[in-house]
Amino acid sequence: MISSPIFWLAPPFLRWVAYFCSLWTLAIPILMAQSGGATFTEYQVKAVFIYNFAKFVEWPPRDAKGPLKIGILGDDPFGDYLDEVIRDKTIRNRPIETRHFRTVDNLEVCHILFISNSERKRTPDIIKILAGVPVLTIGEGRGFAEQGGMIGLVIDDGKVRFDIKAKAAKASGITVRSQLLDLARGVKK
Amino acid sequence: MALVLLISLYQPQTTHADTGKAHAKDLADLSIQELMEVQVTSVSRKDQKLSKTASAVYAISSEDIRRSGATSIPEALRMAPGVQVAQVNASQWAIGIRGFNGIFSNKLLVMVDGRSVYNPMFAGVFWDVQDMLLDDIDHIEVIRGPGGTMWGSNAVNGIVNIITKSADQTQGGLLTTGWGNQEGSFGEARFGGKAGSSAHYRVSSKFFRRPGQQRAEGGRAEDDWDMARGGFRVDWSSPRRDALMVSGDIYGGGSNLPIPVAVLDPPFQRRFREHTDLSGTNILTRWTRTHAGGSTSDLRVYYDRVQREGSTANARFIESTDFDYQNQLNTSSSNQVMWGGGYRRNRDSILSTPFLSFQPPSRTTHLYQAFVHDEMRLFSDQLLIAVGTKFEHNSFTGWEVQPSAALLWDRGQNESAWLSVARAVRIPSRVTAEAQALIQVFPGPTGLNRLVYMGNPAFKPEELISCQAGYRVRLRRTVSLDLTAFYNDYDNLETTIPGVPFADPSFPAAPTIIPLIPLNGRTGRARGVEAASTWRLSGSSQLHLSYSWLDFKLHSSLAGVSDDVSATEDIAPDHQFHVRWYHDLPGGLQWDNSYYFVTSLGSLGVPAYHRVDSRIGWRASKHVRFSFGLQNALDNQHLEAAEEVRVLPSEIGRSVYGKISYDF
Numbered sequence: 001m002i003s004s005p006i007f008w009l010a011p012p013f014l015r016w017v018a019y020f021c022s023l024w025t026l027a028i029p030i031l032m033a034q035s036g037g038a039t040f041t042e043y044q045v046k047a048v049f050i051y052n053f054a055k056f057v058e059w060p061p062r063d064a065k066g067p068l069k070i071g072i073l074g075d076d077p078f079g080d081y082l083d084e085v086i087r088d089k090t091i092r093n094r095p096i097e098t099r100h101f102r103t104v105d106n107l108e109v110c111h112i113l114f115i116s117n118s119e120r121k122r123t124p125d126i127i128k129i130l131a132g133v134p135v136l137t138i139g140e141g142r143g144f145a146e147q148g149g150m151i152g153l154v155i156d157d158g159k160v161r162f163d164i165k166a167k168a169a170k171a172s173g174i175t176v177r178s179q180l181l182d183l184a185r186g187v188k189k
Numbered sequence: 190m191a192l193v194l195l196i197s198l199y200q201p202q203t204t205h206a207d208t209g210k211a212h213a214k215d216l217a218d219l220s221i222q223e224l225m226e227v228q229v230t231s232v233s234r235k236d237q238k239l240s241k242t243a244s245a246v247y248a249i250s251s252e253d254i255r256r257s258g259a260t261s262i263p264e265a266l267r268m269a270p271g272v273q274v275a276q277v278n279a280s281q282w283a284i285g286i287r288g289f290n291g292i293f294s295n296k297l298l299v300m301v302d303g304r305s306v307y308n309p310m311f312a313g314v315f316w317d318v319q320d321m322l323l324d325d326i327d328h329i330e331v332i333r334g335p336g337g338t339m340w341g342s343n344a345v346n347g348i349v350n351i352i353t354k355s356a357d358q359t360q361g362g363l364l365t366t367g368w369g370n371q372e373g374s375f376g377e378a379r380f381g382g383k384a385g386s387s388a389h390y391r392v393s394s395k396f397f398r399r400p401g402q403q404r405a406e407g408g409r410a411e412d413d414w415d416m417a418r419g420g421f422r423v424d425w426s427s428p429r430r431d432a433l434m435v436s437g438d439i440y441g442g443g444s445n446l447p448i449p450v451a452v453l454d455p456p457f458q459r460r461f462r463e464h465t466d467l468s469g470t471n472i473l474t475r476w477t478r479t480h481a482g483g484s485t486s487d488l489r490v491y492y493d494r495v496q497r498e499g500s501t502a503n504a505r506f507i508e509s510t511d512f513d514y515q516n517q518l519n520t521s522s523s524n525q526v527m528w529g530g531g532y533r534r535n536r537d538s539i540l541s542t543p544f545l546s547f548q549p550p551s552r553t554t555h556l557y558q559a560f561v562h563d564e565m566r567l568f569s570d571q572l573l574i575a576v577g578t579k580f581e582h583n584s585f586t587g588w589e590v591q592p593s594a595a596l597l598w599d600r601g602q603n604e605s606a607w608l609s610v611a612r613a614v615r616i617p618s619r620v621t622a623e624a625q626a627l628i629q630v631f632p633g634p635t636g637l638n639r640l641v642y643m644g645n646p647a648f649k650p651e652e653l654i655s656c657q658a659g660y661r662v663r664l665r666r667t668v669s670l671d672l673t674a675f676y677n678d679y680d681n682l683e684t685t686i687p688g689v690p691f692a693d694p695s696f697p698a699a700p701t702i703i704p705l706i707p708l709n710g711r712t713g714r715a716r717g718v719e720a721a722s723t724w725r726l727s728g729s730s731q732l733h734l735s736y737s738w739l740d741f742k743l744h745s746s747l748a749g750v751s752d753d754v755s756a757t758e759d760i761a762p763d764h765q766f767h768v769r770w771y772h773d774l775p776g777g778l779q780w781d782n783s784y785y786f787v788t789s790l791g792s793l794g795v796p797a798y799h800r801v802d803s804r805i806g807w808r809a810s811k812h813v814r815f816s817f818g819l820q821n822a823l824d825n826q827h828l829e830a831a832e833e834v835r836v837l838p839s840e841i842g843r844s845v846y847g848k849i850s851y852d853f
Binding site: 041044045049051052084085089102124142146159160180 | 522
């Protein structure tokens with residue numbers, strides 16, 4: 001519109017109005033895109049966090065081959081989100097896969113275990129079962145790290161933050177890189 | 190109507206779902222630092238838990254409360270489907286679920302963290318003193334339908350559970366202040382901290398002074414009121430098994446209400462400005478122990494005291510002491526048993542006035558109860574069968590049994606369907622059994638007559654057998670729909686019938702008393718449909734829709750007496766429709782709008798009304814937030830509730846307010 005010769009032939013006032021209107025038509029999609037992209041659902045973001053944690057964590061070389069397994073214990077809050085995030089992704093050349101658990105049997109096969117809020121009441125028992133086993137336990141709420149879990153995801157002012165219990169991770173043979181510790185909201189020794 | 194809207198909105202949804210997917214992919218490429226700056230909305234978690242229950246549950250989240258612009262708990266309840274909320278005047282609300290709503294809705298049980306605030310003396314909830322910092326509320330669970338098996342008597346038509354945030358969720362400081370034409374001046378302060386390594390606490394306080402609503406003919410209705418309160422909560426948890434919570438409140442204030450009172454001179458009724466001093470205190474402790482294998486034990490003890498001292502009605506105190514124990518056992522991976530029991534002591538003392546007295550003026554009543562409830566999961570968790578019953582003994586009618594059975598077909602996160610049948614009772618209160626209240630004075634052949642409500646000690650419980658069916662579905666993860674239909678069959682419902690007049694020589698000015706006696710004189714049925722739907726239009730825009738239909742048919746079961754049932758049938762609107770739209774704008778702005786349509790109350794002379802509420806919230810910096818609310822935007826003032834005994838409704842005016850919050 002601005003490049004058309006009619007535009008430049010119009011009187012200054014009209015030109016100004018047209019210019020103003022076209023600016024707005026340009027601005028609307030930008031604003032829409034911004035507002036649409038600025039907010040995600042909690043579990044979309046938490047799913048990406050879990051994938052990112054895997055990049056900053058090293059497991060003892062027990063089975064350095066085969067896929068990296070992310071377990072979800074209890075009700076799955078992610079739906080397809082987590083699967084979408086890890087699709088076609090690798091970590092240190094290992095593909096990633098997810099598994100669902102209802103009971104505490106066989107949890108040790110996981111590298112990462114997300115303990116759903118549905119299991120909140122038995123979280124201490126689960127942590128106890130996994131004591132000394134190199135499984136990175138991730139849970140939700142401020143109490144999770146205090147209960148002995150390794151990474152607790154919390155929502156703070158509408159943003160996802162995390163607490164790390166470095167001692168628990170170390171005790172089970174997992175190394176958490178300092179870059180991740182630096183970003184944690186709280187690090188418990 | 191809701192269905193038409195659903196269909197018309199369905200089309201644009203496809204594009205939003207697609208863009209949502211594209212964004213999720215982009216999100217996966219962000220670093221942790223970038224992720225930490227992403228604003229998230231949480232809607233899924235509570236939806237999921239609720240989709241697993243075989244009852245009509247709706248959760249009002251703290252976000253809903255904030256974004257609706259509601260300034261009180263009753264106003265927040267407007268958001269739930271199947272709930273009738275009518276503001277009567279500045280300090281009174283008539284709230285019911287599936288009908289029978291009035292100042293005292295005696296078939297609706299309301300609890301705050303498990304503490305019953307249903308007043309056992311007056312059989313209803315004093316909404317004017319059910320308050321707290323709205324930001325201290327985690328969520329409000331609204332359950333339509335009977336809950337006698339779990340919660341005991343008076344949970345007949347529904348239950349409202351107000352759940353407060355644990356102290357660790359309210360750490361740091363918060364100061365809020367503001368002003369509005371209807372809200373008056375108000376302020377809130379809160380501070381939360383940590384005590385030792387495993388305990389958190391908070392102290393909150395709040396005050397307001399509201400100038401009152403409008404008279405129909407214009408001008409203030411003189412129903413101004415004020416309240417100040419303080420509260421605390423401490424949460425302590427041991428690393429493995431125990432959690433202890435202690436919370437308490439203390440409040441004081443006063444309300445003015447213009448009420449119609451009977452007088453001895455023509456026209457025998459006068460508008461009287463009743464002032465009531467309101468105060469109260471309560472303390473609650475809850476101890477939860479988690480055993481190996483996931484079983485839990487829960488012990489709850491509370492004390493609650495309410496004082497309402499007015500010039501024509503004066504309750505010096507009404508107090509309850511309650512002990513409650515519950516045990517939840519996972520007997521196998523597919524079976525869960527809950528059982529428990531409790532005892533409650535209610536004690537009250539009333540100062541007799543010519544308008545309201547009790548015989549005896551002071552009384553202690555006892556309530557003891559036990560329940561058992563079993564949940565079985567069959568066919569690889571897809572089918573859930575729940576059966577249970579409550580046995581309860583009260584001081585007025587003895588033993589009551591309230592069983593229930595439910596079936597849930599659980600198709601994972603996206604679909605579930607349920608059926609339930611339950612019995613519930615509303616037991617008589619001190620008012621129904623033992624009160625005397627002067628209703629009216631009018632001339633007769635032998636001098637002045639007094640129409641006096643006289644409690645009936647032989648009043649039996651009101652009974653309900655309710656059948657419900659529900660269906661929930663989630664479509665493409667952005668749209669959810671929740672449908673419920675119910676059929677309620679009532680028996681022994683209360684009606685008040687004039688009895689045989691008698692002479693009262695002790696009061697020669699009006700020597701004849703015509704007693705008005707509560708009797709179990711009605712049967713009837715109610716049926717209805719409720720629909721609620723949530724649409725996540727995009728990451729920044731959410732739409733909530735709800736529709737409720739209610740149809741009442743009552744009959745008198747008393748021979749030879751004329752009993753007009755229409756006032757009770759018409760007290761709840763037949764249709765209610767509600768849309769709520771939340772929108773996040775760039776720059777930390779939120780713009781939220783609500784629309785309500787409520788049909789007329791038939792013979793009671795309350796016309797249908799439309800209501801629009803709007804709110805703008807702005808997070809100006811990390812610490813400072815502003816919000817502006819406009820409520821009842823469509824008209825200067827309108828009537829929402831019908832006249833009741835001792836109640837003169839005001840018209841509800843347009844409200845504008847602004848507030849500023851500082852958190853640190």
